[in-house]
Structures are given as structure tokens and as C-alpha cells.
Amino acid sequence: MTDRDLVPLGAFAQNAWSVSAAEVSLVRARDAARPVTLGDRDRKVTLDIGRTAIVVVDMQNDFCHPQGWLAHIGVDVAPCRAPIAPLQALLPMLREAGVPVIWLNWGNRPDRANLPPSVLHVYDPDGRSTGIGKPLPGNGAHVLEEGSWAAAVVDELAPAPGDIAVSKYRMTGFQDTELEAILRNLDVTTVLFAGVNADQCVLNTLTDAVARGFDAVLLEDCSATSSPAFCMEATLYNVRQCYGFVCDGADLRAALEAGA
Structure with missing residues (x-):
């Protein structure tokens, strides 16, 4: 050369x-389009898998582990663990198909310098609770803090080499982060969404993605919430009605297998 x-x-x-x-x-x-067709109720949805990425939101110890933060404050984390098995089956197939896997986790600065009181108050309403950045009584890991056990992806879903990690500091993954720049650099037009909580961080990030011009598909079996059931129902309704599509990770696996 x-x-x-x-x-x-x-x-x-x-x-x-x-x-x-x-x-x-x-x-x-630019590679030729690689269409993959999924179902959203009685409607077909075809996406270009070559211009698709998956964003997996908050599948981390603080939300999904029995010794994490949510469990510590009395939340049943069993629903938050429901996406683990579907994601274990789907993610290797997406990687094989060349689909970028982006892990979007709460991972705050240790000094919390970019967090206003309005964010801190949600998790520490009296200023004396185990809120963001405070140590968990069980293992001392700092809640939702970048680099801590609390902010790490659960062991069952250990990221693979080549996966991309983005730390977020709000309910949405687009505020103050590099997420949009990474998606643009990847030439992504369609974003698959998975993780927890579907009605909170997943939905907030999804709606922000749509506002920025991305196409959004929520993978229902790869998403969950610890909120009451009506919150999930409302999320599915609103995604379909206003923002994008609701499909199934199992259907996507079948479509990828058929294409292969």
C-alpha cells in the first residue's frame, strides 16, 4: 500500500x-436492503435489517437483580427479569446478522454534577433514602453510578465484544448522551427497543427517537415493567397509536432464521 x-x-x-x-x-x-417482515397484530411491518440497531434499556443489576436497588426498596423485580430469556435467544442472532447491540444503562457521574434536584427527588423524596449515588446497604454498590456493580448489565446478558455501551442520566437515553450520534454514525434508520421499564425509560427513549426521525419498533416479549399492568397496556397502545410498532422478538428470530 x-x-x-x-x-x-x-x-x-x-x-x-x-x-x-x-x-x-x-x-x-451502502449495502443492498435486507428486508425482514414482522407482524404487528393484523399488519405486516417490513424493516431493513441492514439499517437497524437494537437498544436494550436498563437491563442492569439495580433494576433486575434480587440484590439490586429496586429489590432493596421493596419492588418485585421478577417482571423486570422476564426479558432476560427472550433477549438471550435474540441477541446472538442479531449480532450474527450484523445488527448493532447498544446497551443503554443508567450510569451517573459519582458527583451527580449533571443531575438537577427534580431527578434526584424522584428516587430520594426525603433526602434520606437510598437514592442515586448512595451505597446499597447489602453490598455497598453505589446506586445507578457508572462503573459500579449496580449499573452493570446483569450477568445473564453479558455484553459481547463489539456491543456498544451508552450511559444515560435521565428517563430518556438521548439527553446529554452520545446515543444519537452513534446511531447516525451507524447509518441506522430503524431502532428496536427492549428492556425495562417499558412505560418509563424505554418509552421515553423511544418517543425521543421518533422525534429525531428514527423508526421505532418495541419488542413486546423483550420488554417489561414493574409498574401495574395497566401501565404496560397503555404503553403498547400509545406506541402503536402515536410512535411506531409493537412486534415480537420471537417473530424476529423466526424471520431471521427464514432469511438465513
Whole structure:
């Protein structure tokens, strides 16, 4: 190779220039569309799996582990663990198909310098509770703090090499984060959403994605909430009515198998 040969410049091939000392090409390589068709009730939904990513929200110890923060404050975390098995089955197939897997977890700064009182108050209403950044009585891990056991993905869903981790600091994963820039760099148009809580952080991130022009698909069997059942029902209704589509991870696995 000489200094006149073009080499890729960019974090991802989907959005890379080709450059040399003598030339710059702004032409991005685009693969042919790879359509995959799913069902949303009585309607077919076809997406381009080659321009799709999955965002897995908050499948972390504080929300899904029996010794995590939610369990400590008396919340039954069994519903939050329901997506583990479907995701264990789906994620390897998505990786094999070249679909980026993005883990979006609460992971706050230790000094909480970017968190206003309105966020802190939700989890620490009297200023004396085990809120964000405080140690869990059981193991001392700091609640929702980046780098702590509390903020780590549960062991059953250990991220694979090549997966992407994004820390968030609000109910939405787009505020103050690099999530949108990563999705744009990946040339993604459709985002699959999974994780917990479906009616809170998942829904907030999904609606923000739609507001930014992404197509959104909520994977019902890969999502859950510890809230009352009517909250999940309202979430499914609102996603279908206003924001995107509700499909099933099992159907996606079957479609990928058929395509393979």
C-alpha cells in the first residue's frame, strides 16, 4: 500500500470516508436492503435489517437483580427479569446478522454534577433514602453510578465484544448522551427497543427517537415493567397509536432464521 491508496476513515464502515494523501471520497458504501417482515397484530411491518440497531434499556443489576436497588426498596423485580430469556435467544442472532447491540444503562457521574434536584427527588423524596449515588446497604454498590456493580448489565446478558455501551442520566437515553450520534454514525434508520421499564425509560427513549426521525419498533416479549399492568397496556397502545410498532422478538428470530 502506498500513501496514494484510499483507506477508510470513520468509526463505522456505514459512515466512513475513503482518504489518501491525494484524494478524499465522501461516497459511503451502502449495502443492498435486507428486508425482514414482522407482524404487528393484523399488519405486516417490513424493516431493513441492514439499517437497524437494537437498544436494550436498563437491563442492569439495580433494576433486575434480587440484590439490586429496586429489590432493596421493596419492588418485585421478577417482571423486570422476564426479558432476560427472550433477549438471550435474540441477541446472538442479531449480532450474527450484523445488527448493532447498544446497551443503554443508567450510569451517573459519582458527583451527580449533571443531575438537577427534580431527578434526584424522584428516587430520594426525603433526602434520606437510598437514592442515586448512595451505597446499597447489602453490598455497598453505589446506586445507578457508572462503573459500579449496580449499573452493570446483569450477568445473564453479558455484553459481547463489539456491543456498544451508552450511559444515560435521565428517563430518556438521548439527553446529554452520545446515543444519537452513534446511531447516525451507524447509518441506522430503524431502532428496536427492549428492556425495562417499558412505560418509563424505554418509552421515553423511544418517543425521543421518533422525534429525531428514527423508526421505532418495541419488542413486546423483550420488554417489561414493574409498574401495574395497566401501565404496560397503555404503553403498547400509545406506541402503536402515536410512535411506531409493537412486534415480537420471537417473530424476529423466526424471520431471521427464514432469511438465513
